[in-house]
Amino acid sequence: MNLLHGFDGLPEFLAVAKRSSVSKAAYDLGKTPGAISHALRRLEQRLGVTLFHRTTRKVALTEAGMQLLLKIEPAAQIIAAGLEDAAQSSKAPSGTLRLIVERLALPHVIEPLLPAFRSAWPNLNVEITVSNRHESFSAEGYDAGIQIGSYIAQDMIAVRLSKPFQWAVFGSPAYFSAHGKPMTTRDLEKHECIRFRRPEKGDVYRWEFIEDGATVRLDPVGAITVNDGELMRSLAVRGLGLIYSSTFHTSRELAANTLEPALLECSPGTDGLFLYFSKTAKNQPKLRAFIDTCNKALSLD
Template identity: 80%
Template sequence: MSQPPSFDGLPEFLAAARRLSVSKAALDLNRTPGSISQALQRLEQRLGLPLFHRTTRRMSLTEAGQALLETVGPAAQAIASGLEDAAQSAQAPSGTLRLIVERLALPHVIEPVLPVFRQAWPNLNVEITVSNRHEHFVTEGYDAGILIGSYIAQDMIAVRLCQPYRWAVFGSPAYFRAHGKPQQTRDLIQHQCIRFRRPEKGDIYRWEFLENGSTVRVDPVGAITVNDGELMRSLAVKGAGLIYSSTFHTSRELAAGTLEPALLDCSPGSDGLFLYFSKTARHQPKLRAFIQVCNRVLEL
């Protein structure tokens, strides 16, 4: 199919504007410098104005050329991305999908999703690493990870895998009967808190609240420190102290009535589990297939 006349000269213009050199534009487009110059001249004649300042040593954009580049450049990039998306979507998922996931995602995401995913794509292999240490996600060759949203680097693309949840203090009914429920964050100093040491950083996690419109961070005081969330919740169920967790992490205990929330009105906001990946990985057919199954199974 022939190229629309209105597009004549635009590929040559964009290449020359990017490189500010006819000879380099010719190399990029696998053309002769003469054909590039002729295409630029025809475009300038059609528009009725010069697009480049030319000397024997250098080339630069005129004001009109700069304006055209700012208008046409993003559109050309959008067209190129659209063509790439179309080409990628035509490819069937293949190879091995490598995921690094935090333990919390196992019962809530991996266990319900993986059997359906394998049934849909039986020729696709899956490798799952369970870890809370995601700082070397890219260099270790993972296609995607599953992590709490607030821990994900800002340059990653994130897809929500659960409904938003809230952070709060949780304790057993027996603990609250014996010691009462904290009504304000300053009441926490009167309670035994089970502290959580983050495995990925080694520090004690500070409890964060929103009180009177301001963020309040509390260094919990208590005789017990753990680095495992499941153990922390189990100890709280047994009345060993209060914990700082979320309505998602404690969903099973809340449903069973073995834990109750406190200071829920001081929750710093909603969070959730997210599948995250780099921008360069977003077009992988195997990753797109996994996202589609997650959306279907988790009813997002």
């Protein structure tokens, strides 16, 4: 059977199966009911089976029709998505790119990247919402978000925007000089820890480590609890206690030697900042333009 000829009548079949009506299918496809009925009869003759039970009031799938629908509908959806992708690829980026961005990404991603993006796409508008609460991503219509990878929902597509970083304990040189560095997670019981209450969840963040091949989660003990990362790091620099953070969050303090890491060997793994978006948004020209700019402007070597 010729491949193209084999597709004859399938759009009409799918439309009638979806709407259970020849007239409604004709409206959807922009054809006359007679053209729809003719296409279905030709398809049934070619296949040698009856696909629909027809009455004056109702059109319903036969068993053979249902079996055909189950087999071809997923493929039809893939074909439709492919055609939409091809159509989108020919369009120039336009409109407004709406991003929700974790505050941490501002100095490391947004500020260095935005000039290059605006230079490359001067007719494309950008709206940036700075927030660490991303639960409303879909409901509020953002095109993409920037967040730490471990916080991103699994059904999203993610593109790395930073080098991998490690989670560990950090303290000032003065604090470690006065109190010593913890060598094991059990040593943390003897230290003053600055606790972090997550604004998006309201809970106190547990410190996570890998020790002797097992995951260890600790509720830090300390007199100070904050809900702001910058304040937490500032207090640690002043020697008020130890904090649990990442080599990325503390990169400026590490470069200035105002904080030092401890228990890096117990880090639960590498993480990073990622641009994330839904599968349905991946082929938007404005989003592709932003991803291309990210790939060109951000060196992850």
